[in-house]
Amino acid sequence: MPAPPLDTCATDTQAARLGRTLRLFGLTALLCLLVAAVLTLIPPTAGSFWRNLWFSQWIGLWAAVAVTLLRRLPGLQRLPRRAATALRLAVALPLGYVLGYACAYALLGEPVRVVGLRDYQVAAIVATVLSGGFVTYLAWLRQRLADEAAARLLAQKLAVEAELRMLRAQLEPHMLFNTLANLRSLVDEEPAQARHMIDLLITYLRAALAGSRTDTSTLQAEFAQLAAYLEIMALRLGTRLRYRLELPAALQQARVPPMLLQPLVENALKHGVEPKVGGAELVVSARRDDDGGLLLEVADTGLGLAPGHETEPEAGGYGLAHVRSRLRALYGEGASLQLAPRQPCGTRARVRIPA
Incomplete structure (x- = not known):
């Protein structure tokens, strides 16, 4: 902030x-x-x-x-x-x-x-x-x-940031290996698309490296990193993935923790978009609420929450639990992450950061 x-x-x-x-x-x-x-x-x-x-x-x-x-x-x-x-x-x-x-x-x-x-x-x-x-x-x-x-609050923040570095170490090689495997198949068959994917990968890794060296980032930088990541995934999934990024000009310089939305986007792709026959749409948006707080949403039209998780506040895996712990350590009880079903299908993850 x-x-x-x-x-x-x-x-x-x-x-x-x-x-x-x-x-x-x-x-x-x-x-x-x-x-x-x-x-x-x-x-x-x-x-x-x-x-x-x-x-x-x-x-x-x-x-x-x-x-x-x-x-x-x-x-x-x-x-x-x-x-x-x-x-x-x-x-x-x-x-x-x-x-x-x-x-x-x-x-x-x-x-x-x-x-x-x-x-x-x-x-x-x-x-x-x-x-x-x-x-x-x-x-x-x-x-x-x-x-x-x-001192306890500082220790909690340091522990959360250490978890973030560990999460990056887990997520980025996994994504990198999958992308390189796709590049290998594209080099001979579609070299132009392979060059485009390499450019996107460079953009994504440069943004991820910059985010690892700072405690805060702008929404403009975060959305640029997500755009590169989602474009790479769109090249992999083809027509099965449609996505939109909605960032108002007034919020481009708003400060947020780096890579805050990345686990939410990956969670939506893994559990909502990829398993669904025919694919789905994913929308990442940002806006202000009535109290001046920041609302960030990752919504998809995928499979939706598993049965029994529709009203479970702690639904989600390690990535979502990590986002919750980061918000709690950085902003206290005023920040939140809510996971809810989206009508007629899909899931909505909503992050609120207090003003």
């Missing part, structure tokens, strides 16, 4: 920062509520719950503000994550305690009493440190889980 515009990336970053800040303040408010409840039950304090809540919320608010501001310091951003977290905690908690008590006393109209620690203030400090440490631990745990999820 094309890289998003720079302003979109900036908006996403700002939204992510805002989300982290709101989660920090919300979690801090909940922990301060817990701290107030605990302080109310401690014998040395045993103060009013609402008074304890008032002070704890102000301390938590200023501590959260301090953490938020410290996150933006370039010097801290260059430190290792654990060291930066410990330093933010060491600065934010005392600062939050002092400023929180000062604001709470000032708004109550009482003299500010922060220096000269008493038992209830010691308990408040301990509760503040513990709650701050708990917030920090939760933030660290959440970040660690996010990093592990990202």
